[in-house]
Each structure stands twice: as C-alpha cells, then as structure tokens.
Amino acid sequence: MTAATVLDDRKKRTQAAFEELRDRICAQFEAIEREHSGQLSELAPGRFERKRHERPRVDGKDAGGGVMSLMKGRVFEKVGVNVSTVNGRFSPEMAKTVPSAEQNPDFWASSISLVAHMQNPHVPAVHMNLRHLVTTEGWFGGGADLTPMFMEQSVEDARDFHAALKRACDAHGADYYDRFRKWCDEYFFLPHRNEPRGAGGIFFDRHNTGDWEKDFAFATAVGLAFLDIYPQIVRRGMSRSWTEEDRDRQLLRRGRYVEFNLLWDRGTQFGLRTGHNTDAILMSMPPVARWT
Numbered sequence: 001m002t003a004a005t006v007l008d009d010r011k012k013r014t015q016a017a018f019e020e021l022r023d024r025i026c027a028q029f030e031a032i033e034r035e036h037s038g039q040l041s042e043l044a045p046g047r048f049e050r051k052r053h054e055r056p057r058v059d060g061k062d063a064g065g066g067v068m069s070l071m072k073g074r075v076f077e078k079v080g081v082n083v084s085t086v087n088g089r090f091s092p093e094m095a096k097t098v099p100s101a102e103q104n105p106d107f108w109a110s111s112i113s114l115v116a117h118m119q120n121p122h123v124p125a126v127h128m129n130l131r132h133l134v135t136t137e138g139w140f141g142g143g144a145d146l147t148p149m150f151m152e153q154s155v156e157d158a159r160d161f162h163a164a165l166k167r168a169c170d171a172h173g174a175d176y177y178d179r180f181r182k183w184c185d186e187y188f189f190l191p192h193r194n195e196p197r198g199a200g201g202i203f204f205d206r207h208n209t210g211d212w213e214k215d216f217a218f219a220t221a222v223g224l225a226f227l228d229i230y231p232q233i234v235r236r237g238m239s240r241s242w243t244e245e246d247r248d249r250q251l252l253r254r255g256r257y258v259e260f261n262l263l264w265d266r267g268t269q270f271g272l273r274t275g276h277n278t279d280a281i282l283m284s285m286p287p288v289a290r291w292t
Contacts, residue, residue: 038239046073080283121250147198158199164229251290
C-alpha cells in the first residue's frame, strides 16, 4: 500500500469505529429508557432523533459534516451522541495552536462526543469523547469524566467508573491511567471557582506513540469501557427517589458544567473556530440550569 492508501484506510476505520460505538451506546440508552420503573416512568420512553448537518464547502470541495443524535426521555433528561467527520483548513489563528499546522493548515478530523444530563439527581451526568485529528501528523485524543450532583453519595459510582477506565488503560500502557487521570483532574477544573467539575476520569490529547494500530486500539478501548460501565451506573441509581431539594442541587451543579464548557473547554472552542455546526457543539449544555 502507498502512504496515501494507508492513511485513507485509517481514516475510514476510525470513522466506522466511532459510528459503531454511537449506535451501540444509543441502543443501550434506549433500552434503559424502556426499562425504567421509578419516578417519571409514567412518561413515554425516549427515543433518539438523528439530524445530519453538512459544513459549507471550502474552495468548492466537500468539507464533511456529522450526525447529531439527541434524546430527551424519562431517565435521560437530555443526552446527545454526536459523530462528525470533517476536513478543511485551519484559520491562521487556530493553526498556531495545532502542531505542524502553521506550515500546512489542512486538516481532517473524526470524533464522537457524548454528554448526558439525567432526570434523577442521584444519577451522575457524564461526558465522553474520542477524536482523531490528522494534519501533517496524526494523533488521538479524548477521555471520559463523571459529574455527580452529590459527590458524597457517589463514591461507588466514581470508584466503578474509574476502575473501568483503569482496566482499559492498563491493557495498553502501564502508566496510562495515572497520567491520564491526573491530566483529567487538571483539565476539568474551574479556575475561577477553584474547584473540580466532578469526580474525574481520564483525559488524553495529542496521543501518538508512533504505533497507529496501538493508539487506535487504545482509543476504541476507552469507548468500550464507557459503554460497559455507564449503563450500569445509570441502572443502579435511576429508580432512587428524589425531592425538589435534590433537583435544586442538581440545577446548581449544572451551572458549573455550563461555566466550564463555555469558558474553558478546548473542544467547544475548536468546534466554533473551525465552522462546525453550532447546535452540535452546544449539545453539551444542560436543558435547565440555575445559579444563585
């Protein structure tokens, strides 16, 4: 195979893996909606609705796009699972922040991004994303992190979430979990409030060991670890009773989530600066939030 053929094959495999992961996650979440028997179970179970969006053509060429999958249900107050595959040119400002892009601003990127905000305040919100970016270099990034509304009541959830991610990390690098957990704690932090966003998880970026197959396997393992553990956490807590006071606490915690995503999240900034669909980028916002 030529270098170009190998690169094209890797792009196709990455996009296909992210789309398959999306489909499996959506199927699990819809199954949870059907199973629910606690508060709000009198409502109809939610179903995902999909909407495709295309980026404006660049110099007459196709620039890619994505599919936004959104569900509002009786367990998941709002959950989005987006997959996008785009290409184009970085602006001069953006190119300065990306390795090798100042010399050649052309890029290709594929990603899956998920954020779930729950009806029950005792079920943690969650974020997971994976991405593969190719300029004159190529690398993977992503991770997953858990945001309980009641940190003191979510010790078991956080423990199991971290254990699943650690197993995925340990299978691919002895130091991955410690490095990427620390990175997550540092990244998902609100400097203006001097507090973490939640219970952490793992975060990695510009991950390129020189072995593409190994890096691809690691990225997909993180996605599968999430698919395994988060539905377990949801099923464990979704039938717990909750009060209006619990709901008030949840809405205040969601305000912190909004602050981080709009002020500090690099993925939000990347999407807005590269012409992605604004609704898909801001899919991470909760449907309702509150500030004191």
